[in-house]
Amino acid sequence: MIETQCRSLVIIEPEPMFLVLSMYFIDWVEIFKYADNKIVFVFETLPDYAFNAARRYTGAMNMGVQQLIYYTQHYKTPALDSLYTYFKKNISNLFDALGFYDDEKTMTKNHLLNSYQDEWKLLVNAPNHHVGTAVIVGAGPSLDDNIEWLRQNKDKIVIFSGGSALPTLLANQITPDFHVEIENVAMNFELLSPLVEKYDLSNTILVCSSTMDTRSARLFKRRLWFMREGVFASAFFNPGITTMSWQNPTVVNTATSAALASGFRDILLLGADFGTRDRGIHHSKGSFYEFHEELKKAEFKFPDTTSANFGGIAYTNEHYLNGVKYLQILMKEYREARAFNASNGVLIKSITPIKLERYKIASVRLNKSDLANHIYDLMPTHSWKNNVEGDIIDYLEENFIDYMAEMRKIIKRKTRKENDSLRYFMEIFMRMSRFGEKKAEFNPIFTGTIVIFTVFCIYWWRRVYSSDFDNYQKLVRKNFRVVIDL
DSSP, X not given: OTTTOOSOEEEEESOHHHHHHHTTTSOHXXXXXXXXXXXXXXXXXXXXXXXXXXXXXXXXXXTTSOOOOOOOOOSOOHHHHHHHHHHHHHGGGGGTTSOOHHHHHHHHHHHHHHHHHSOEEBOOOOSXXXXXXXXXXOOOTTHHHHHHHHHHHTTTSEEEEEXXXXXXXXXXXXXXXXXXXXXXXXXXXXXXXXXXXXXXXXXXXXXXXXXXOHHHXXXXXXXXXXXOTTOHHHXXXXXXXXXXXXXXXXXXXXXXHHHHHHTEEEEEEESOOSSBSSTTOOSOTTSHHHHOHHHHTOOOOOOXXXXXXXXXXXXXXXXXXXXXXXXXXXXXXXXXXXXXXXXXXXXXXXXEEOOGGGOOOOOOSSXXXXXXXXHHHHSOEEXXXXXXXXXXXXXXXXXXXXXXXXXXXXXXTSOHHHHHHHHHHHHHHHHHHTOOGGGGGGSTTOOTHHHHXXXXXXXXXTTSOGGGHHHHHHHHHHHTHXXXXX
């Protein structure tokens, strides 16, 4: 800790007794005094569980500073060898949900606009389990083979459609009970608007991220909001609000997490391919990728091969493999759930492969429409309007892009005493502004959140009431100690 000046230290120990014995030889009291609550102990032998814990204590903390990590193996045993090997292979995934500068900028804008426009219904873990089958529908190629089964059984199941699967379902006279969206781009409005005009979606409940495009979200009458894991705006503006477990990186991950949080324990995946059996086909027929001119040009590469759900080989990529991995971890958190996968794509080891002709639907006690309404009514209401004073909503709506550019001018107006640290931020801002999305991977563990934090720190510095200014300074120094010390 002295060498690295780290903000947190996670010690993973497969054998708790070793820690007890070490207390006879090491003065842990002095270490704890020096560490100032920075040390976390994880007692775990399973590599994925240990990694999960480390991810929660590192990747989701200290959101406003550079995310750098040091890791080492503190002694040799077969158990620790296994843990260390797993960490070396997956270390970059500790921060893979944090995004890059352009993405963070868009998500922060959307989050704040959504926060202040109306009251929210928050999607949190339901107090009770529901009897019935929740079907998660992705837009993978194998959805084409299962669409007829969905059409025949649509009144017996609760359907969670994910992103691009929506037009395919609607074209086949299947209206989902819940539609799940995680995209934050404005194009979403172009895609969803024609569907809302053409089809009756008045009874469909939107499950959406707080970072979703504001116009797109309000195409649906009812919305269940959730905080995206690892997103700056969620951590900074709404601290203490829980997020759904392992909701990233694909909309199928989000939809599955939403169904489990809603109280369903019988889960069936359709079109959740996480890849393809044919490299020339990447989505189902009728998805957005088939008829939207810009999306038609999208390239999908599947350089990796892995085991397929019903035997043989499936083609995939790192993004989808991360989705499979996180889905497996999610299912381990809900051990009581019965999950089946009828998709003809990548094998998901913690979810049982099943052919639809062998699947038995769990009967719904309530009318399925009543059940969806019941779930919606169960969720708590929250209003952000009274949380923060100021004119932020109007300012962001009209001047957000100009405001970001103003950061340079604001920095230049600061005093000589503050100039060194603020020049550092200005250089980072200008450097990141030159990188578009295609070049954003130049350092996957260096995210735009450091700049975003600075922007809003400066914004509120000029708007906080004078009576609260001392407390505000203390808050800034506490949360951005590394930033202030630069």
